[in-house]
Amino acid sequence: MPATTFSSIPHYEPAPPTHEELEWADIPIIDISKAGTPEGRAELAPPARDAMRTQGFLYIINHGYTQTQNERVFDIADLPFAQVPEEEKRLFAGDIKKTGSYRGYKLRNYWHIDNGVHDQLEHYNLHRAIDQQNQQHPKALQPVLPEIRAFAEHNHHNVLHPLLRLLALGMELPEDALVEQHGFDSKGETYVRFMKYYPRTDDEEIKTKNVWLKGHTDFGTITILWSQPVSALQILSPDGKWRWVKHIPNALVVNAGDAMEFLSGGFYKATIHRVVQPPADQRGHTRVGAFYFAMTDDDVRLIPFTESAALQRAGIVRRCDDADAPTMEQWRRGRTSAYGQSELKKKDEVVEEEVINGVVVKHYN
């Protein structure tokens, strides 16, 4: 490894893992270090396919970062929140609704959760190409931008692309069918997100029934969430029950989003998930997250791979006619602008709906 000197930044110490026995989701583990050979990919493709077809979630381990590198990711992830003055944060806040893009900060109180209560979480989003996109960043991030770029490349080339090969094989397509739609250098919005949740008041907890981030699907193809110890993420299991996602040190929690569901004609599931108040022994702490939100290139039309024999056998399900199908760019902009801002239509006690590009999108309370 080349000798690299890293700038000294404060250490973010997360809360210790919970001791509570929660109802954990049953999420399969994929050892991605095996994906480097054709034999390894042939071995991993069926379990990856089954995980994405049933749970819509899987864990990735052995992706190539050490525990020390992993801790550095979270130290960097806390910088835009702990080391940037509020005034500077406002300067870098994204005009999300207008631009349909998350670049920059999403500050607290932006999304409506329930009963007049707004969110208490901040995120900061960087386009993966970092300094090639004319996106300016706060001062505290300047010294670590090369490391964030390396983090984006790691997610893209060592996690996303290997996984996309497995998922293409699962659809019995040429193994690069999805990789070809996810160029690192193509025009598209795949981005790095750092996120920080702050503890809330009892009143906020009561009014939202402890929901910190409403049940939703992600917009893109694949979300890579760097596992962190504060339990709060839940997924809606196939049996209709919310189950907790357990922390695995240095693992990645990966899920499929809307775009993957479109491309696969429902073969891979964009699973609903939400964030709730952590268990009692982890309350009162902040919760810092690091993510890579992947989408296809902007010009890809989100229509199913009808040539796939696997999809034909399973039955292709469309959420709109192919002729009306949005491009990735239309879908991400539409979803991003509306999220947490639009008037949702109440279907029943749990489900609310909105229509984006002619397609019905569900939100869960």
Ligand SMILES: O=C(O)CCC(=O)C(=O)O
């Ligand atoms: O914070 C988490 O664990 C999940 C956040 C999430 O679902 C999202 O940002 O889309």
Ligand SMILES: [Fe+2]
């Ligand atoms: Fe999400």
